[in-house]
Amino acid sequence: MSTSPDWTRFEAFARALTARVGERLLAFGDAAVEQKADGSLVTEADLWADGEIRAAIAAEFPEHGVITEETEHLFSGTEWCWVVDPIDGTTNFTRGIPIWGTSMGLLYCGTPVFGLVHFPPLQQTFHGIWIGDSGLDGQSGAFLNGKPIRTSPDEPSSNHLFNACTRSTSVLQPSLPCKSRVVGVCTYSFLLVATGAVLAAVEAIPKVWDIAATWAILQAAGGTFEQLGSEPVFPLQTGRDYGSQALPSLVASRPAVATVFAPLVESVWKNSRF
Template sequence: MSPLAEPSRLPTALLDELDAFLLELNRAAAGMTLPLFRGDHGVSNKHERGFDPVTEADRGAERAIRALIAARYPHHGVIGEEYGEDRPDAEFVWVLDPVDGTRAFIAGLPLWCTLIGLRFQGRPVLGSIGQPYLGEIYIGHPGGSRLLSAQGERALQVRPCPNLTDALIATTDPEGCFNGAELGAWRQVRAAARLARLGCDAYAYAMVAAGTMDLVVEAGLKSWDIDAAIPVIAGAGGLTTDWRGEPVGTDGGQVAIAGDRACLEEALVALKRAAN
């Protein structure tokens, strides 16, 4: 259900090379974000109305990632939250959110992540969810997903949860991110689920892949908010769809991430009523 490129479409040697480079990008981003976390992060507001924070960590990490891509793969394109698009129609395109969860970052909460995804011929094929303060990188492609941490490396696998009534679910901010119809749909899903957690941003995606959470529901996402997670979830055996149960579009939008198809289908009964 997620629009992943098939493993056979990329030679194994190239996939391994890109996988290793993805880890290099995570290390470079961490070198920019960690010194500023719980320190003088230079926060400013992107919008004249409301509060949409950006920090020197966001900008510095994206600059570092872009510099490495330009040096190693100058023919690749880049789409990033902070510095826009560069050759977005290239065969290979990196999709970057240097600090997903900037609000958590400026609050000192270790739930923010660095999201780095790679599209091949317009489809997500490789991605990582990095949380450098915890020393974790969740990385995945069509052949499988794994967690790299101080404890070593282990495969990621979603857990079975066929019933929404047994599910541990999450969203970032229902009051701030959902419109009226979306909020109503979320409340229906929340009422049916066993437990809900808020404010985890993309770290909740990693927890679905790791088998500790069952469902994440979001709306208003941009491509850089979700592209990196699609291969990680798929490689762990999970699903990423829009609120109609279709593949997520290249621009993001309404998204549901689940470890178990049956649980997802139950949630979609409510979500489809508010689907765009």
């Protein structure tokens, strides 16, 4: 494929698809809930959304690969690959808490270059293009409802926020230089860093579909993404099954802020054997 992708086409497709799926999810009503082997929840709404999104990608981009939370976990090595979380925040979705959304990241040669995350109850849509060292033509940028967003230039203080996950609060609380919050939805937790509302965030056991879209958006907004562990997240490896691989991650508004929090969250990945 040309090194000049049609970014407008990618955005329009993901925006229209997540809006259509989101509208249906808002009207889904009570959905049967099951617990998966890893302890997370899945509903008939997740499975319906997964099927709708995979079918739409196959129709619009038949040459693209797909990884989704509910069905496709193997990276086939295609030049372009969508990584999808049909409902990030399924627990919130089942309990009527209005923070959940659909995440779509697009990988080029195994690394995210585009992301869009739509949160139907909040009517918020984040998207971004991250050129990085991909060699693709285009301009990096991050947006919320079409308006540019940037990470905060501030230094950590007691008047700033840090997003923890439920598995990291006990580790961080004693020495944390900021007030902490637990959002409960990985993509939204990370994207609040992209908007400048939060300085940094950690997740102990995210999967690739939790971070692919936010990887692109956060970096396009000026932030940094740190893998907590010895192996980098991207590029994905051809033939690897990412279904059970936890990818503990720290995101921050800029590298200097990441160095403040990195020692505090070091034990998060060591205690996350999933």
